[in-house]
Amino acid sequence: MSGIGRHGAESALIGSVTAILIALILAPIAIVVVMSFTAASTLQFPPPGFSLRWYLEVWHMATGDAASLTRLTESFRVSVAIAALTAFLCVLASVPASYALVRYRFPGRSAVEELLGLPIVFPAVVLGIALLILVSVSGIEFGLWQIVAAHAITFLPFTMRNCITALKGVDPELEEAAKTLGASPLRTFVEIVLPLMRAGIAWGVLLVFILSFNEFTLSYFLYTVDVFPLSIWLFQQSNTSFSPAIFAVSALTIFFNIGIILTVDAIVGKRGGAHIRS
Amino acid sequence: MTEKDNALELGDVKCHFAQGKVRAVDGVSLSVPRGEILSILGPSGCGKTTLMRMIAGLETPTQGYIRIHGRDVAGLTPQQRNVGLVFQSLAVFPHMTVEKNVAFGLRMRNVASETIRAKVRDVLELVQLPPANFAARWPNELSGGQLQRVALARTLVTQPALVLFDEPMAALDRRLRDYMAVELRAIQKKMGIAAVYVTHDQQTASTMSDRIAVMSGGKVLQVGPPPDIYNAPANRFVAEFVGDANILTVGKVLSVDGDISEVEVEAGCRLRVKACEHLTKGGKIIFRPGQTQVDVADPGGGMQAKLVSVSFNSGFYHWQMELPDGTSLSAGSTRDYLASASTGQSVWVSVDPEHTRVVEA
Numbered sequence A: 001m002s003g004i005g006r007h008g009a010e011s012a013l014i015g016s017v018t019a020i021l022i023a024l025i026l027a028p029i030a031i032v033v034v035m036s037f038t039a040a041s042t043l044q045f046p047p048p049g050f051s052l053r054w055y056l057e058v059w060h061m062a063t064g065d066a067a068s069l070t071r072l073t074e075s076f077r078v079s080v081a082i083a084a085l086t087a088f089l090c091v092l093a094s095v096p097a098s099y100a101l102v103r104y105r106f107p108g109r110s111a112v113e114e115l116l117g118l119p120i121v122f123p124a125v126v127l128g129i130a131l132l133i134l135v136s137v138s139g140i141e142f143g144l145w146q147i148v149a150a151h152a153i154t155f156l157p158f159t160m161r162n163c164i165t166a167l168k169g170v171d172p173e174l175e176e177a178a179k180t181l182g183a184s185p186l187r188t189f190v191e192i193v194l195p196l197m198r199a200g201i202a203w204g205v206l207l208v209f210i211l212s213f214n215e216f217t218l219s220y221f222l223y224t225v226d227v228f229p230l231s232i233w234l235f236q237q238s239n240t241s242f243s244p245a246i247f248a249v250s251a252l253t254i255f256f257n258i259g260i261i262l263t264v265d266a267i268v269g270k271r272g273g274a275h276i277r278s
Numbered sequence B: 001m002t003e004k005d006n007a008l009e010l011g012d013v014k015c016h017f018a019q020g021k022v023r024a025v026d027g028v029s030l031s032v033p034r035g036e037i038l039s040i041l042g043p044s045g046c047g048k049t050t051l052m053r054m055i056a057g058l059e060t061p062t063q064g065y066i067r068i069h070g071r072d073v074a075g076l077t078p079q080q081r082n083v084g085l086v087f088q089s090l091a092v093f094p095h096m097t098v099e100k101n102v103a104f105g106l107r108m109r110n111v112a113s114e115t116i117r118a119k120v121r122d123v124l125e126l127v128q129l130p131p132a133n134f135a136a137r138w139p140n141e142l143s144g145g146q147l148q149r150v151a152l153a154r155t156l157v158t159q160p161a162l163v164l165f166d167e168p169m170a171a172l173d174r175r176l177r178d179y180m181a182v183e184l185r186a187i188q189k190k191m192g193i194a195a196v197y198v199t200h201d202q203q204t205a206s207t208m209s210d211r212i213a214v215m216s217g218g219k220v221l222q223v224g225p226p227p228d229i230y231n232a233p234a235n236r237f238v239a240e241f242v243g244d245a246n247i248l249t250v251g252k253v254l255s256v257d258g259d260i261s262e263v264e265v266e267a268g269c270r271l272r273v274k275a276c277e278h279l280t281k282g283g284k285i286i287f288r289p290g291q292t293q294v295d296v297a298d299p300g301g302g303m304q305a306k307l308v309s310v311s312f313n314s315g316f317y318h319w320q321m322e323l324p325d326g327t328s329l330s331a332g333s334t335r336d337y338l339a340s341a342s343t344g345q346s347v348w349v350s351v352d353p354e355h356t357r358v359v360e361a
């Protein structure tokens, strides 16, 4: 019998293992989403009935008279600002750095490439403590920049790797052709390299934005009374008042993430792939 | 002719890679007069692309000088050289439409946008890509031949001082390639731009160019008009590279009678050849199959050989023969001289001494 095709028991096994894994990954998220629609004011599962009351509650928390007290809107804004700044900084550093890494040969080049993997194995708690010590020793108030810096250090490898992959797909002869047609090195970079890297850059930005927006550990070490990211807000709320409104906020966070992914996909996904000759 | 009349002048140009271990270009001296098209013909890896890259400023010569219209270009960036290069890979920008691709060079020169539009339209007409159909197309919507014309138009529209073509038609089929070669030559002559055309295909080289430079191992072996290269190859490599050749080795010179000598070749037969300085033992006698006669009976002075195979191709009969020692010879003609012969039988091979050439081994 052939060893290539997967038959009978084998395929059933693989199928069910896959299904179980997917269920395990999706179950907590599904529970959060389902619970956010509960009609009850307890955490009873499955919910006795469904309603949008907790979304209404969140709406009041965000816009009502108590908005400044609940600080929900403020936390959301802070998280978006941190995520956007982090993504911006990472791209700003990654585009030129990846270009140097891919196009030039210099001593220590491979060491730099290896180092890019390091922050991922570096525990966030350790980095959080280290940065906290640095901040308190310096005695300076960095505001939200201390979280941005921590996130940028941690997530830089993601934009770096996206940019490196994107650049490796840009034929150096296209740059040379531009130069023989009279383009300066800078014009060549702006007119040829950047547009061809666009999709890679966009996905790097997206990834870092989402990672930063959802990040908890570093934020926990570095948040202040004025800089209170959404992930910390959610943690605080779940510790104090356990109302289903938290599920509604969590579900909204998930929808926000998905929304961003779909938007980026709509912008770069299609046009970005259109000029790749099949 | 003064130096100023040359669009391009190369003086002992070398390019070595890997600390001199790879001698990609190893001492090339050439000149291309204004308006001329010179083909560089050579096998894969002989340094053609490297030579083009040095002229365009994409590679730095290890040694030697490059002058473009009399000006030494050492130290000038590609941007400052005004040399057009059509890449082997074409390198058409995938994220720009045909129009944007062609406009690129003009845009980099800060030409006014109305002028750009007019020039792009003109050049697209010139390469037979009607702007109405093609201007708005994306490169992935074009055929290989059309892409090649975009690359061509993109380079020509900037009216460079010199255009270099690095085998841009290698990917095309024979017919389209021949057609494009004729067309390209017409465009080049019309615009009056000096050009260097790289190829490893001798037929394209002959169709395209005023002169051919045959390259091998980083060196130029011979430069001359196509008929000279074909009829008077400088050595065995050139003879074999620019067409089929019958090659026999001189064994002993028997007699010299003015211009003509009789020699005994190593294969054992006698042959009358045109005398020259290389006519010594070991010299190579070269003659073309098209100038080789075969007969079923000895016409006098023929070499007896065995007929091995007969074929007919594009209007030509082609006969393959073998001398008693195994050396193979071939002959071709539009007339079927050996209609009555069958393979395996003896035939007589002869050649007019005027059509022979002896080169050093």
Ligand SMILES: Nc1ncnc2c1ncn2[C@@H]1O[C@H](COP(=O)(O)OP(=O)(O)OP(=O)(O)O)[C@@H](O)[C@H]1O
Pocket: B017, B018, B022, B023, B024, B042, B043, B044, B045, B046, B047, B048, B049, B050, B051, B088, B200
């Ligand atoms: N950057 C480089 N480093 C090292 N060796 C190189 C480099 N570029 C080219 N070479 C070598 O130089 C030689 C000439 O290469 P080149 O590309 O000029 O050949 P070519 O005549 O254009 O061949 P083809 O007809 O296949 O395109 C080759 O042996 C090649 O391997």
Ligand SMILES: [Mg+2]
Pocket: B048, B049, B050, B088, B166
């Ligand atoms: Mg080449």
